[in-house]
Amino acid sequence: MHVIARRTLVDFYAKHDEAQGHLEAGWHETKRADWSCPEDIKKRYHTASFLAGNRVVFNIGGNRYRLLVKINYPTKTVFIRFVGTHSEYNRINAEDI
Numbered sequence: 001m002h003v004i005a006r007r008t009l010v011d012f013y014a015k016h017d018e019a020q021g022h023l024e025a026g027w028h029e030t031k032r033a034d035w036s037c038p039e040d041i042k043k044r045y046h047t048a049s050f051l052a053g054n055r056v057v058f059n060i061g062g063n064r065y066r067l068l069v070k071i072n073y074p075t076k077t078v079f080i081r082f083v084g085t086h087s088e089y090n091r092i093n094a095e096d097i
Contacts (some may be wrong), residue, residue, distance in 0.1 A: 001030050001031060001033050001034070001035060001071075001076050001077065001078050002031075002075075002076060002077045002078065003027060003030055003031060003077075003078045003080065004077065004078070004079050004080065005080060006027060006080075008080045008083060009023045009024075009027060009080065009083060012083045012084070016065070016085075018061065018064075019060060019061055019064075019065050022060045022061045022065070023060065023065075023067070023083070026058065026060065026067070030078055034076070035071065035073065035076070036073055037073060038050050038054075038056070041056060045058060047059050047063075051094055051095055052095055053070065053095065054070055054071045054072070054073065055068060055069065055070050055071075055081065055094060055095065056068070056069050056070075056071060057089075057094060060083075063086060064085065064086060065083065065084065065085055065086065066082070066083070066084060066085075066086055066088075066089035067080070067082070067083045068080075068081045068082040068083070068089070068092075068094055068097065069081060081094075081097050082094070082097050
């Protein structure tokens with residue numbers, strides 16, 4: 001999968017260093033993945049939540065952080081839409097961001 005934009009993750013863990021290992025591991029794993037549909041993700045990430053518009057929410061660091069992505073399955077592209085704390089996530093509209 002092609003991930004856009006890694007810089008979003010780097011900027012986030014520059015402020016939340018305890019998230020770095022989790023986000024970097026997820027980024028590397030996503031780069032090697034070949035997701036064709038939501039079921040491919042669910043097989044590996046049982047706690048992932050699926051929203052309208054091919055959006056997926058991942059719990060990071062024991063649910064301390066949330067990562068929201070939008071996936072274009074035909075082009076194998078993952079767009080990072082949001083990364084933040086659990087409380088920050090609760091203040092956004094995940095289907096609009």
